[in-house]
Structures are given as structure tokens and as C-alpha cells.
Amino acid sequence: xxxxxxxxxxxxxxxxxxxxxxxxxxxxxxxxxxxxxxxxxxxxxxxxxxxxxxxxxxxxxxxxxxxxxxxxxxxxxxxxxxxxxxxxxxxxxxxxxxxxxxxxxxxxxxxxxxxxxxxxxxxxxxxxxxxxx
Amino acid sequence: xxxxxxxxxxxxxxxxxxxxxxxxxxxxxxxxxxxxxxxxxxxxxxxxxxxxxxxxxxxxxxxxxxxxxxxxxxxxxxxxxxxxxxxxxxxxxxxxxxxxxxxxxxxxxxxxxxxxxxxxxxxxxxxxxxxxxxxx
Numbered sequence: 154x155x156x157x158x159x160x161x162x163x164x165x166x167x168x169x170x171x172x173x174x175x176x177x178x179x180x181x182x183x184x185x186x187x188x189x190x191x192x193x194x195x196x197x198x199x200x201x202x203x204x205x206x207x208x209x210x211x212x213x214x215x216x217x218x219x220x221x222x223x224x225x226x227x228x229x230x231x232x233x234x235x236x237x238x239x240x241x242x243x244x245x246x247x248x249x250x251x252x253x254x255x256x257x258x259x260x261x262x263x264x265x266x267x268x269x270x271x272x273x274x275x276x277x278x279x280x281x282x283x284x285x286x
Numbered sequence: 287x288x289x290x291x292x293x294x295x296x297x298x299x300x301x302x303x304x305x306x307x308x309x310x311x312x313x314x315x316x317x318x319x320x321x322x323x324x325x326x327x328x329x330x331x332x333x334x335x336x337x338x339x340x341x342x343x344x345x346x347x348x349x350x351x352x353x354x355x356x357x358x359x360x361x362x363x364x365x366x367x368x369x370x371x372x373x374x375x376x377x378x379x380x381x382x383x384x385x386x387x388x389x390x391x392x393x394x395x396x397x398x399x400x401x402x403x404x405x406x407x408x409x410x411x412x413x414x415x416x417x418x419x420x421x422x
Contacts, residue, residue, distance in 0.1 A: 179306075182299050212324045213306050215331035216390040244321030248328040252393035 163191045171203040171272045172196060172234075173265070178210040180218045189225040196232050203272030204229050207265050209240030219254040226259050235275055237261070237268040290350035296337045296365075305334040305346045309361070316350050316357045318419050326359050326417050329397045332390045333363035333413055340389075341367020341411065351416065358418040361398070366410040373403050 163184065165174045174192055177184065196204060206222065208214070214222070226236040238261045241249070249255070262268050292312060294305040309330040313323040330346060337344035344365025351358035370376050376391050391413075395401040398415040405411035 179303055181303065212310075212320075213327045213331055215328055215335060216393060217335055242321075242324065244319075244324030245328070247321065248325050248393075248397050251325075251396035252328070252332075252390060 163188045165192065165195060167199065167201065169269055169273050170201060171205055171269060172199065172201045173205045173207060173269075175207045175209065176211050176222075178212070180211060180214065182217070185218055185221045189221060189228070192225060193228055193232065196229055196234050202234055202275040204234050204236050205239055205265060205268040205272065206236065207239045207268070208242070208245070209265065211240075212242060212245055214245055214249065214254075216252045216254060219249060219252060219256075223254065223256055223259075226256065230258075235260075235272060237271055239263070239265045239268040290352075292348045294334070294346045294348070296334050296344050296346060299338060302331060302334040302338055305348070306331045309348050309359070312348050312350055313359050313417075316359060316419065318357075318359070318417075322417065322419060325397050326361070329394045329415060329417070330361055332394050333361060333415070336389050336391075336411075337363060337365045337367070341365035343367075344410075351418075356418050358399075358416050360414065360416045362412070362414045364410065364412045369407045369409050369411055370403075370405040371407050373405050376405075377403070 165172055172195055174188065192204065206226065229236050236259050238256055238259055240263065241261060260271065262271065292308045294301060294308055306327045309327040310323055313326045318326065330348065334346050344363065344367065347362040349360040351360055376389050377395065378392065394415060398417045400416040403413045
């Protein structure tokens with residue numbers, strides 16, 4: 154990488170041919186906007202078949218953040234990759250329903266491992282097991 | 287001394303994060319369950335964001351409520367922004383039509399136990415919402 158890591162960096166890595174995007178505990182607006190751009194660019198560049206957006210660290214998603222993530226997921230599927238959302242917490246889930254945010258059409262699983270299990274067959278075609286940032 | 291009323295002025299985007307942080311902190315101190323802490327924090331995030339987006343500046347007060355048999359959190363979001371002409375429409379559900387003002391207010395109302403809004407064009411907006419803990 155040719156730039157220093159700072160708090161605004163969008164963290165993502167490849168695992169079993171899937172792109173894993175672990176969301177930060179604090180979802181900042183500009184970080185989220187960059188997450189969308191960078192995830193899309195990475196999917197295009199690496200041709201991964203699966204993208205996992207992991208919410209494990211996140212407790213507060215308001216409607217703005219939710220809609221941005223929803224848009225990201227939809228855009229990723231338009232590029233031909235499957236999106237799986239993992240790790241939404243119970244209190245967060247209850248509030249998402251109250252906010253009318255369902256992430257329709259996107260598979261959700263309780264934990265990252267299950268997301269990998271679901272996406273591994275799709276990613277297997279690529280025969281990749283590399284880890285990278 | 288532990289403060290039981292916190293004022294978060296909203297001027298820039300980082301203030302939304304700060305308001306959320308304070309909401310988590312105070313609801314945790316009040317003994318709210320983790321789920322309730324998240325719910326209150328999400329409501330604070332919505333209200334602080336509305337101030338930032340539509341009014342530019344305003345203030346969010348987060349208050350710990352202590353009655354004889356229960357504890358609660360009150361969120362008061364106040365601004366002197368353009369105000370809302372039709373608060374009824376702002377509170378309309380979006381389930382089928384998607385035709386809302388996009389303020390997320392029905393969501394906040396559902397998350398919280400009590401909700402009141404006062405607003406008029408040119409007179410700003412004041413929203414008060416409360417969430418009570420379930421343990422009596």
C-alpha cells in the first residue's frame with residue numbers, strides 16, 4: 154500500500170475468494186461513502202464472486218447509514234457478486250425494522266463464518282485462498 | 287459527579303457521532319440492557335442527523351430520567367432551522383408508498399416509547415422522545 158493507514162481507511166481483505174468488509178464500530182458518513190466506492194472498485198478489480206459485509210462491530214446504524222449500505226449491496230450485486238450481511242446484533246435488528254430497513258434480497262447470517270460457508274462454493278471456481286488488504 | 291443531563295451542540299458531522307457516544311454512555315450508566323442502549327443511540331443518531339442535514343445547527347439534550355420505579359432516557363432535539371410545514375406528513379409511515387419526507391421520524395417514534403414534535407415553518411423544530419427501561 155502506498156499510503157499510511159489512518160482511521161478513515163476502508164478496511165477489507167480477501168478470504169477464500171470472498172471480499173470481507175468488516176465495518177467500523179463508528180460509521181462515519183464520509184467513511185461510508187468511501188466504503189461504497191472502494192468496495193465496488195475492489196470487486197471490479199479482483200472479480201470476487203462474494204462480498205461479506207460484517208456488522209459485528211457495529212451497534213448503531215441509523216437510516217442514513219443503512220440506506221448507504223443497502224445501495225452498496227445492490228450495486229455490488231449488479232457487478233455480479235453475491236452479497237451476504239453478517240453479524241447484525243439483536244438491538245440493532247429491532248431498530249432497523251423500526252426504521253423500515255430490511256436489506257431486501259440480501260442474505261443475512263448471524264456470523265462471519267456462516268457467510269464464508271455460504272459463499273465458498275461460489276468463490277471456489279476462482280481457486281483463491283489468499284489474504285490481502 | 288456523574289452528569290445525568292448532557293448537552294451536545296450539533297454543528298458538524300462529528301457531532302452526530304459524539305451524540306451517539308453520549309447516548310450509549312448515559313443509557314449504559316442508567317442500567318439499560320445492551321439492546322435498549324443501541325435503540326436509544328440509533329434514535330439519537332437519527333435526530334442529530336436531521337439537525338445537521340436540515341437545520342445546519344442545533345442541540346441535542348440527553349437526560350437520564352429517574353422516577354420511583356423506573357428509569358428512562360429522554361432525548362430532546364432542538365433547532366432553529368426552516369421547520370416542518372406539515373408535521374403530520376413528516377410522521378407518515380413509509381411502508382407501501384415510500385412517499386415520506388425522509389426524516390426517519392416514524393422510525394424514531396417506533397423505537398422510542400414516547401414522542402412529541404413541535405414545529406412550524408421558520409420557527410424551528412423541537413422533538414422530545416423517551417425510552418423507559420423494562421425492569422420495574
